[in-house]
Amino acid sequence: MKLDLQDFFLTISSGEVSDFTVSSAHKLVMRGRFIRQSAFIKQRYQTTLLECHKQIALVTVQNKQVPTPALASKLGDLFQDLTTLNAQKTKYFLQRLLATTYHNSGKPFKYLANRLRTQHTATRITDLVGKDVGKIMNTTDIVQEFAHFCKQLYSLNIREGVTVPTPFEST
Structure with a gap:
């Protein structure tokens, strides 16, 4: 990111451009950089999640055919990895929720609980x-x-x- 900023300021610092234009261009460059970084993180998460599910399915089939303590241990480790991935995603979601609704002082948890609560439909x-x-x-x-x-x-x-x-x- 430092190299991107240095290249940006070397290109823009000719003196012919106003400070407001430089500031606006800087915001756009940084926004693009953050969008790329976010897309990379999401893609890495999805790839890791898919790979974890594939490994769990493979080890489950092997464990059903020939159950061994080593396969059971490996399956437990894979489920632990999956739980860790989901916990990280939930932690990130809660941090974002707290950051965006900071002024509500503790109400984000109520909001999250309401979102996670199952919707009861009127039964007839x-x-x-x-x-x-x-x-x-x-x-x-x-x-x-x-x-x-x-x-x-x-x-x-x-x-x-x-x-x-x-x-x-x-x-």
Whole structure:
């Protein structure tokens, strides 16, 4: 990077260019350099991750065919390497998250927890397999089948003072 900067300033320092133009050009040169460096780091990470997964798959197949303590140890080491790679990526992500949301004073962890939390979708019963009728798709029939099931499950017709859910008639 030092050589890039020296070449840049030797080229620009002729005196014919204003300081503002030199400053703007310097920003662009540095930005390009950082983008290249970032792309190199990402490519190296992806290559290492892919190689680790390939080795794990290969050693797993070998270990299934002829299990030995040496292969089991090697497999454990490979999983440890994979865990280390993922931990480094997570650490980098957390550092970036803390840096970008520093003013929130501790809220980045809540933000990350919300992002990592699984999204719960609203569940709805779309079909039901009835005892005698097979698959039920109509919502009215599903409610009737459920009421019949509850009636049998809790023996509601035997108890006194308990209101029984009555299936409504389909029209």
